[in-house]
Amino acid sequence: MTTPTAGQDVVRAAQPLLALGQVGKRFPDGTEALDGIDLRVAPGEFVSVVGPSGCGKSTLLRIAAGLEHATSGSVQVPTDQIAYVFQDPTLLPWRSVQANVELLGELRGLPKEERRRRAGNAIRLVGLSEFAGHHPRALSGGMRMRVSLARSLTLQPELFLLDEPFGTLDEITRERLNDELLQLFLTQRFAALFVTHSVIEAVYLSTQVVVLSARPGRVLDHFEVPFHYPRAPELRFDPAFTKVAARVSACLRGAAP
Amino acid sequence: MSAAAPRGQGARRGWRWGAPAVVAALAIGLWYIVSYRLLTEDTRFLVPPPDAVLRIGFLDPLNRAELLEGLLLSAQVAMLGLAAAAVIGIGLAILMSQARWLERSVFPYLVLLQATPILAVVPLYGFWFGYGFNTRVLVVFLIALFPIVANTLFGLRSVDRDHHDLFTLHGAARMTRLWKLQLPTALPSIFTGLRISAGLSVIGAIVGDFFFRQGEVGMGVLIDHYRSRLQSEQMFAAVILSSLFGLAVFLLFAALGRRVVGGWHESGRDTTPT
Numbered sequence: 001m002t003t004p005t006a007g008q009d010v011v012r013a014a015q016p017l018l019a020l021g022q023v024g025k026r027f028p029d030g031t032e033a034l035d036g037i038d039l040r041v042a043p044g045e046f047v048s049v050v051g052p053s054g055c056g057k058s059t060l061l062r063i064a065a066g067l068e069h070a071t072s073g074s075v076q077v078p079t080d081q082i083a084y085v086f087q088d089p090t091l092l093p094w095r096s097v098q099a100n101v102e103l104l105g106e107l108r109g110l111p112k113e114e115r116r117r118r119a120g121n122a123i124r125l126v127g128l129s130e131f132a133g134h135h136p137r138a139l140s141g142g143m144r145m146r147v148s149l150a151r152s153l154t155l156q157p158e159l160f161l162l163d164e165p166f167g168t169l170d171e172i173t174r175e176r177l178n179d180e181l182l183q184l185f186l187t188q189r190f191a192a193l194f195v196t197h198s199v200i201e202a203v204y205l206s207t208q209v210v211v212l213s214a215r216p217g218r219v220l221d222h223f224e225v226p227f228h229y230p231r232a233p234e235l236r237f238d239p240a241f242t243k244v245a246a247r248v249s250a251c252l253r254g255a256a257p
Numbered sequence: 258m259s260a261a262a263p264r265g266q267g268a269r270r271g272w273r274w275g276a277p278a279v280v281a282a283l284a285i286g287l288w289y290i291v292s293y294r295l296l297t298e299d300t301r302f303l304v305p306p307p308d309a310v311l312r313i314g315f316l317d318p319l320n321r322a323e324l325l326e327g328l329l330l331s332a333q334v335a336m337l338g339l340a341a342a343a344v345i346g347i348g349l350a351i352l353m354s355q356a357r358w359l360e361r362s363v364f365p366y367l368v369l370l371q372a373t374p375i376l377a378v379v380p381l382y383g384f385w386f387g388y389g390f391n392t393r394v395l396v397v398f399l400i401a402l403f404p405i406v407a408n409t410l411f412g413l414r415s416v417d418r419d420h421h422d423l424f425t426l427h428g429a430a431r432m433t434r435l436w437k438l439q440l441p442t443a444l445p446s447i448f449t450g451l452r453i454s455a456g457l458s459v460i461g462a463i464v465g466d467f468f469f470r471q472g473e474v475g476m477g478v479l480i481d482h483y484r485s486r487l488q489s490e491q492m493f494a495a496v497i498l499s500s501l502f503g504l505a506v507f508l509l510f511a512a513l514g515r516r517v518v519g520g521w522h523e524s525g526r527d528t529t530p531t
Contacts, residue, residue: 092437
């Protein structure tokens with residue numbers, strides 16, 4: 001998954017799990033989606049990307065996952081333990097929760113016993129053990145997204161790529177899932193690159209928030225988020241939190257076309 | 258249907274069977290009116306009353322035996338042709354889904370096959386291949402093929418982009434993708450195709466038969482005999498039996514589809530708003 005090209009300042013403190021150097025993306029129809037993106041995600045980091053609609057956030061994630069190729073710049077992902085969480089839970093409707101969570105192990109050729117064990121653990125981690133035999137149709141939107149997260153966890157990912165996973169959920173469910181995701185982040189020790197529309201969500205979850213401009217997406221600024229983990233839900237109402245969120249939000253307003 | 262059974266559910270279920278029964282009663286009543294009021298003694302053979310159809314067409318042992326033998330033959334023709342269309346149709350659709358060039362080169366001719374009026378080509382098939390059992394199966398096969406191919410192909414193609422990406426990300430091979438993603442996604446469409454073709458197979462069996470007017474005696478040949486001999490009670494009985502057979506085949510495939518995909522797909526449910 002490594003594309004070694006012009007190696008800029010890639011070697012810094014910890015070996016990053018994702019390093020984008022001057023990444024640009026132009027689609028065959030001429031649309032320029034991204035321009036000169038520098039972005040690093042090191043172990044232990046939770047990086048969120050916010051930006052106006054259509055700024056290429058998803059494209060950025062797809063490039064990181066190897067689903068799209070950058071047209072310029074370098075993409076380095078020195079691990080293949082990558083999980084990708086889509087906007088939609090993308091569960092297979094004909095499979096039970098258990099079988100859905102076992103899918104990636106199946107595709108990766110894990111032995112049956114092993115993938116069954118991992119799936120069981122992952123389902124327990126997201127609190128859905130009693131629903132293991134249900135079909136996705138019987139679950140709520142929030143539960144489906146938990147199944148999707150569980151499915152990704154079975155690969156014991158080092159790098160989690162999440163494309164607005166909670167965008168379609170109601171606010172209460174969304175905040176609950178934010179906390180659950182943070183819990184997983186702390187216990188499962190993956191690094192995350194998280195794309196979202198919500199400034200509050202981005203600041204609440206992340207060690208760092210990156211703001212992209214309108215198309216073509218450029219990095220306008222990035223903000224370190226100074227709060228320690230674990231973070232309590234009340235943090236969202238802390239004046240210090242609001243201050244960071246306000247700065248990100250102001251930057252984002254400047255980014256709008 | 259919600260889990261909490263509402264009080265009116267029993268009544269609704271009764272209505273479900275009751276309403277068509279009322280329509281059937283009205284239709285039979287109308288039938289009697291046509292037979293006895295609109296038609297005179299001399300012209301009654303055009304629409305013989307229901308009890309005469311029942312008595313002469315179905316209850317007379319000799320007539321009934323003739324009818325059932327005809328049905329058996331036509332049923333064999335229809336089911337064999339349908340089975341062949343299902344196997345070859347689904348296989349062809351899978352191949353076309355894997356290779357665009359194959360789809361591009363073959364699909365237009367399938368459309369042509371579908372667009373050619375079956376009545377125009379049945380005599381030709383008889384002329385070429387004789388008027389036997391196999392030619393009748395061929396007629397059914399050709400009439401039933403297209404809906405199966407088209408629906409299967411549509412189903413295989415309607416996989417979500419995200420699902421494809423998921424499989425791509427985790428290095429799924431082509432066969433894995435086909436077997437674990439595309440075919441299950443296509444199942445509801447495949448059953449739609451089978452249901453349509455099941456109905457067509459009955460039509461094909463009777464049309465082929467009707468047109469050949471020779472060889473073994475199936476439903477089509479019987480209907481033609483009865484018509485030419487003005488045995489209208491038996492003709493009505495044959496028509497009714499044919500339509501019941503078509504209905505049975507349709508319901509069989511509808512039930513099969515529900516059984517296979519009903520657990521997870523909307524098409525398998527009773528979606529009537531309550």
